[in-house]
Amino acid sequence: DAGVTQSPxxxxxxxxQQVTLRCSPKSGHDTVSWYQQALGQGPQFIxxxxxxxxxxxxxxxDRFSGHQFPNYSSELNVNxxxxxxxxxxxxxxxxxxxxxxxxxxFGPGTRLTVL
Amino acid sequence: GQQLNQSPQSMFIQEGEDVSMNCTSSSIxxxxxxxxxxxxxxxVLLIALYxxxxxxxxxxxxxxxxxxxxxxxxxxxxxxxxxxxxxxxAGPEGAQKLVFGQGxxxxxxx
Numbered sequence: 368d369a370g371v372t373q374s375p376x377x378x379x380x381x382x383x384q385q386v387t388l389r390c391s392p393k394s395g396h397d398t399v400s401w402y403q404q405a406l407g408q409g410p411q412f413i414x415x416x417x418x419x420x421x422x423x424x425x426x427x428x429d430r431f432s433g434h435q436f437p438n439y440s441s442e443l444n445v446n447x448x449x450x451x452x453x454x455x456x457x458x459x460x461x462x463x464x465x466x467x468x469x470x471x472x473f474g475p476g477t478r479l480t481v482l
Numbered sequence: 483g484q485q486l487n488q489s490p491q492s493m494f495i496q497e498g499e500d501v502s503m504n505c506t507s508s509s510i511x512x513x514x515x516x517x518x519x520x521x522x523x524x525x526v527l528l529i530a531l532y533x534x535x536x537x538x539x540x541x542x543x544x545x546x547x548x549x550x551x552x553x554x555x556x557x558x559x560x561x562x563x564x565x566x567x568x569x570x571x572a573g574p575e576g577a578q579k580l581v582f583g584q585g586x587x588x589x590x591x592x
C-alpha cells in the first residue's frame with residue numbers, strides 16, 4: 368500500500384522564479400492538503416483540494432496556487448519566489464473532503480531553498 | 483485564527499527517563515492530536531483525543547485531553563533512543579485545516 372509521495376525531495380531556486388511541487392496521495396485517498404513548515408516551526412496550512420477544487424485556504428498570498436488532477440494527485444505552484452518561501456512543503460492526504468482532519472497522512476515533504 | 487503553544491520548546495534527558503510535555507490553546511478544541519516528526523520525514527500521528535478528560539495510551543505514550551478543552555498533555559515513559567524527534571500538538575480549525583503548535587524537540591543522552 369503506497370503512502371503519500373512527494374517530488375522532488377529538494378529544490379533550489381532563485382528569487383523571482385516559479386516552482387511546482389507534486390504530491391501523490393495515499394492509495395484510496397481523494398483529498399490533498401498542503402502545508403508550509405518553516406525551520407523550527409510547526410506546519411502552516413496553505414490549502415486543501417477535493418474533487419479538483421480548492422475547499423479551504425490558509426493565510427497565504429495568491430502567489431500560492433494549486434491544482435488537483437482526476438487521479439487525485441496534486442500540484443502546488445508558487446510564483447515570484449521570495450527568500451521567505453524557503454521551507455519544507457508537506458502534502459497530506461485524506462478521504463472524503465477532510466471530514467475528519469485526524470486522518471490526514473503526511474508525505475516526507477519537499478525542501479525548497481530560495482537564494 | 484487559533485494558536486497552540488507547546489512547552490517546553492526543547493528537552494534533554496537521559497535514556498530511561500519519563501518525559502512530559504504540554505500544549506495550550508487560546509480557544510477550545512474538540513479534538514487534540516499528537517504527532518512526531520523525524521528528520522527528513524513528515525509528521526506521523528501518535529495519538530488522537532476526542533473527549534474532554536479522555537486519557538489514551540499508545541504503548542509507552544499516554545496523552546490526555548484537558549477538562550477545559552484548551553490544553554492537552556503527552557507523556558512518554560522509559561524513553562529510548564528512537565523517541566528522539568520533534569513532537570507536535572495539533573487541532574482542527576474547521577473541517578479541513580489542522581493548526582499545529584511550534585513543537586517540542588526531544589534529545590536523549592544514552
